[in-house]
Amino acid sequence: MDSSGNFYGTAPKQGPDGFGTVFRLATNGVLTTLVSFNANNGANPEDGLTLGNDGTFTVQPLPAAAPVPELCSGSHPKEF
Numbered sequence: 399m400d401s402s403g404n405f406y407g408t409a410p411k412q413g414p415d416g417f418g419t420v421f422r423l424a425t426n427g428v429l430t431t432l433v434s435f436n437a438n439n440g441a442n443p444e445d446g447l448t449l450g451n452d453g454t455f456t457v458q459p460l461p462a463a464a465p466v467p468e469l470c471s472g473s474h475p476k477e478f
Contacts, residue, residue, distance in 0.1 A: 443474040
């Protein structure tokens with residue numbers, strides 16, 4: 399949850415490509431998809447989100463299903 403009361407979360411195996419999403423549920427009930435994973439940019443964010451001291455959320459999706467070197471070599475969290 400951010401300082402405005404918005405709730406953030408992940409949904410593995412959801413979204414248009416079935417590889418997971420990151421979403422925001424606003425205090426007024428509006429649900430917004432912030433990231434849709436598509437196997438090229440990662441997949442199935444099962445560990446949820448981490449809120450940094452700077453207010454930035456980080457998600458660590460599983461490595462891409464297709465062998466994309468920049469995603470498969472090490473840890474590359476996505477920030478938003």
